[in-house]
Amino acid sequence: MYNILILEDDCIQLKTLSEIIKQSSDVYKVYEASNTAEAMKAALTERIDLFYIDISLKNESGLKFAEEIRKEEGYKLTWIVFVTIYKDYMLPAFKKIHCYDYILKPYNKENIQKITKLLLSDDRAQVAATEIRENFIIVNVKNIQVKIFVSEIIFVEVFIRTSIIHTINGSFTIDYLSLKKLNSMINDKNILQSHRSYLVNVKYINKIEKTTDKTSYKIYFYNTTDTALLGNNYKKCIIERFNNAIGGDINDRI
Known part of the structure; x- marks a missing residue:
């Protein structure tokens, strides 16, 4: 039996979503909550395997509830699917909560049943186990603790006292975190220093070119236009790793 918790303050939509999930399998037990207090009580009383959370509640924040759930030791990696009528909520939700997916209202029965079965299948359990083993760092972004998987980091840049971590899910700005400290936190063989102010993930490098003034080099990546x-002190190591990854010789082109 799998426990699913729905947080939705619209009574009709709450019942609709609940029935859609119940109809997809008799191994799902659905808990319904119309406010964050009810949802938290259910989450702390039962062991929830999957959350469906409406982001824009009338008098509360579903996103804030998800942040509180993530603070609970048993729910750091539990599947969360956000429900919203606003696409603009998608990126903040992924950044702050590391949720699995989001669905738009009005509900699509087939999509909901497909997502539910996928996340609560044995295959997704294996994915969850993989994520637990995968390296990640926790950083403070505007007083919010954000979890970033190391494998999703494209590159890092530091200016004076501000660090920006560019990932496949967007960029995160952190104050008062040095490049040296970040490098020790990340501690990954694929992420190397390329400049006194940069760390780069060699897996995402697309190409390396000389700058227009011919005094340094610029690194381009997949998944971002940034x-x-x-720097010359790091050129040999980075180019060797890049050549090994693409099976060519970039020195012939720069």
Whole structure:
């Protein structure tokens, strides 16, 4: 039996979503909550395997509830699917909560049943186990503790006292965190220093070119239009790793 908790303050939509899930399998037990207090009580009383959370509640914040759930030791990696009528909520939800997915209202029965079965299948249990083993760092972004998987980091840049971590899910700005400290936190063989102000993930490097003034090099990446710098002191190591990854010789082209 799998326990699913729905937080939705619209009574009709709450019942609709609940029935859709119940109809998809008799191994799902659905807990319904119309406010965050009810939802938290259910989450702390029962062991919830999957959350469906409406982001924009009338007098409360579903996003804030998800942040509180993530603070509970048993729910750091539990599947969360957000429900919203606003697409603009998607990126903040992924950044802050590391949720699995989001669905738009009005509900699509087939999509909901498909997502539910996927997340609560044996295959997704294996994915969950993999995520637990995967390296991640926790950083403070505007007083919110954000979890970032190391494998999703494209590159890092530091300016004076501000660090920006560019990932496949967006960029995160952290104050008062040095490049040296970040490098020790990340501690990954694929993420190397390329400049006194940059760390780069060699797996995401697309190409390396000389800058227009011919005095340094610029690194381009997959998944972002932002670029990083390559200093002469780090050039040999980065280019060797890049050549090994693409099976060519970039020195012939820069």
